[in-house]
Amino acid sequence: MELKFGSEYDEFRAEVREFCNTIGKKTQRSAMRLGEHRPTQEVLDWQATLIEHGYAARTIPKQYGGFGAAPDIVQSLIISEEFVRSGTRGGIQNQGISMLVPTLLEVGTEAQREKYIRATIFGDIVWCQGYSEPGSGSDLASLKTKAVVEGEHFIVNGQKVWTSSAQYSDMCFILVRTEPDAPKHRGISYLLMPMDEPGIEVRPLMTMTGEAFFNELFLSDVKIPVSNIVGKRGEGWHVANVTLKYERGMIANPGASASGIRGLAELMEEETISGVRAIDLPVYRDRLLKLQGRSLANKYHGLRLLSNSINQESTGVEGLTVKLSATYLSYDIHSLALDVLGEFGTLYDNSAYQRHKDWMRQYMSTFMGIIGGGTAQIQKNVISERGLGLPREPLVKLDSNGWDLLKKK
Numbered sequence: 001m002e003l004k005f006g007s008e009y010d011e012f013r014a015e016v017r018e019f020c021n022t023i024g025k026k027t028q029r030s031a032m033r034l035g036e037h038r039p040t041q042e043v044l045d046w047q048a049t050l051i052e053h054g055y056a057a058r059t060i061p062k063q064y065g066g067f068g069a070a071p072d073i074v075q076s077l078i079i080s081e082e083f084v085r086s087g088t089r090g091g092i093q094n095q096g097i098s099m100l101v102p103t104l105l106e107v108g109t110e111a112q113r114e115k116y117i118r119a120t121i122f123g124d125i126v127w128c129q130g131y132s133e134p135g136s137g138s139d140l141a142s143l144k145t146k147a148v149v150e151g152e153h154f155i156v157n158g159q160k161v162w163t164s165s166a167q168y169s170d171m172c173f174i175l176v177r178t179e180p181d182a183p184k185h186r187g188i189s190y191l192l193m194p195m196d197e198p199g200i201e202v203r204p205l206m207t208m209t210g211e212a213f214f215n216e217l218f219l220s221d222v223k224i225p226v227s228n229i230v231g232k233r234g235e236g237w238h239v240a241n242v243t244l245k246y247e248r249g250m251i252a253n254p255g256a257s258a259s260g261i262r263g264l265a266e267l268m269e270e271e272t273i274s275g276v277r278a279i280d281l282p283v284y285r286d287r288l289l290k291l292q293g294r295s296l297a298n299k300y301h302g303l304r305l306l307s308n309s310i311n312q313e314s315t316g317v318e319g320l321t322v323k324l325s326a327t328y329l330s331y332d333i334h335s336l337a338l339d340v341l342g343e344f345g346t347l348y349d350n351s352a353y354q355r356h357k358d359w360m361r362q363y364m365s366t367f368m369g370i371i372g373g374g375t376a377q378i379q380k381n382v383i384s385e386r387g388l389g390l391p392r393e394p395l396v397k398l399d400s401n402g403w404d405l406l407k408k409k
């Protein structure tokens with residue numbers, strides 16, 4: 001593992017730091033995050049500034065509106081480190097930019113790239129992801145929403161659930177079953193669905209944070225042009241997995257816990273328990289240090305994966321563990337913050353008595369990372385089966401009473 005990046009990267013870091021300390025300082029609060037509403041004009045302007053300087057859409061080719069830099073993971077890491085260090089907020093982070101755009105670059109048609117990438121990276125088109133259905137979450141390939149071809153259109157009928165941001169979205173990348181007689185993984189297609197088509201009903205679902213983050217989608221005879229298919233008909237499972245690869249990368253940044261640890265240490269310096277600063281209480285300090293140890297381990301683990309990737313080596317089982325460890329670490333950091341805050345930790349930002357930042361809302365959000373993009377239990381299955389070569393879990397089938405029937409092979 002190489003822990004020094006070399007002098008050309010020192011220069012690059014100085015350049016990014018200069019940007020953060022000057023232009024970045026003035027616009028710190030203007031970026032938006034996953035699940036927030038449509039970007040305001042201020043956010044769109046900040047996004048355009050970031051793209052112009054190469055700190056958003058950095059490797060997206062210029063012909064599609066990006067900055068057009070050659071891929072360089074060390075540069076991307078330095079940008080991320082400097083933005084976190086200086087508290088400069090990044091650009092728009094949503095499912096369109098982080099998941100659909102790289103998918104179109106990898107497997108989309110030229111016409112799809114021309115039509116959607118520029119408008120998506122500049123924040124003009126907001127996308128949602130229509131994968132999960134009632135009964136088809138972890139077992140995504142069992143999805144039932146069906147599409148049949150009539151003339152120049154797919155006609156789509158079915159139901160989706162947990163569709164984040166659908167109420168604000170212009171487009172949806174959706175999985176549908178087009179080959180009902182094929183084995184389940186082979187009968188799926190990946191379509192780009194305009195959200196203003198007749199027949200789409202969006203019903204917001206209230207989450208425990210008190211916001212309508214997710215939605216149900218009801219689809220009745222929705223018409224989607226046949227040219228809006230990504231990949232071939234019946235081969236959408238492959239495309240879906242390309243998108244999932246980018247989704248997991250978006251959720252699990254191994255270095256992201258550093259700012260959480262810093263915020264937690266500050267909180268523990270300010271808050272007292274029975275008149276003693278939390279950071280001076282051995283039990284709390286011990287928990288903080290253990291978390292810091294895990295955070296550093298994640299950071300160096302991330303660097304090891306980076307070295308693998310630069311040397312074009314497989315990341316093996318180590319690569320599979322990142323989402324699981326990063327999302328649990330985030331949960332544990334926020335749990336300690338709530339313990340330190342005591343009864344104040346139960347308050348949301350709409351309370352006049354809330355102190356510090358909104359730890360409670362962020363704590364609730366850590367569950368999202370643990371579940372979204374494949375739950376922790378599914379990650380454990382993947383690590384044990386694909387990474388460690390352990391036997392596959394037994395296939396389970398439910399009978400009409402909900403009892404598990406062990407399938408005989």
Ligand SMILES: Cc1cc2nc3c(=O)[nH]c(=O)nc-3n(C[C@H](O)[C@H](O)[C@H](O)COP(=O)(O)OP(=O)(O)OC[C@H]3O[C@@H](n4cnc5c(N)ncnc54)[C@H](O)[C@@H]3O)c2cc1C
Nearest residue numbers: 129130131132137138162163164368371372373374375377
């Ligand atoms: C923040 C967030 C955002 C999301 N956004 C979207 C979105 O925009 N679009 C979208 O399509 N979906 C979205 N989802 C849905 C997400 O992909 C599903 O919640 C996830 O795949 C799990 O599916 P499920 O909820 O149906 O749970 P289930 O699959 O029903 O699982 C229920 C429980 O059983 C466990 N389980 C299931 N199978 C196994 C197994 N084989 N072995 C061990 N344990 C198992 C699971 O781990 C889980 O604890 C989002 C979810 C979250 C939390």
